[in-house]
Amino acid sequence: MVDGRDGKKANVDPKLLELLACPLTRGPLAWDPERSELISRVARLAYPVRDGIPIMLPSEARSLPFDDGLPPPRLGGPS
Template sequence: MADGRDGKKTNVDPKLLELLACPLTKGPLAWDPERGELVSRVAKLAYPVRDGIPIMLPSEARTISAEDVLSPPKLGGPGSSAS
């Protein structure tokens, strides 16, 4: 479970997720509710979401491993029931 700075579970509005794209690749992002991150599999980066606000700066993103990129999608996307 991902927590914001206030200790509450962080969530991303599915409509917002449809509008967001990776700033480097312009490709789609997937929501990882366990870590509270928006993941760009192409760029191998995970952008944090703090207090419900996506931080879309490559300098703030975490590099994800090849194993994370190749693992079966457990990530929520638009229309998923991940809450």
């Protein structure tokens, strides 16, 4: 999938990815290079990356369906 503006795939610096967190859950994000999105598995949201800039606004995020192949989020607590 292309970024949309210049026809190229977006990329996210791995160091930046370590610093970013979901604005709703404060949890980690995973990079999806095919869709140029940052994925919050707990919030089930995909934040777009445009021109290499993560758009970390929940209003801009795409909701992820529960049948998208992602594993269910792990909840904290005793095992």
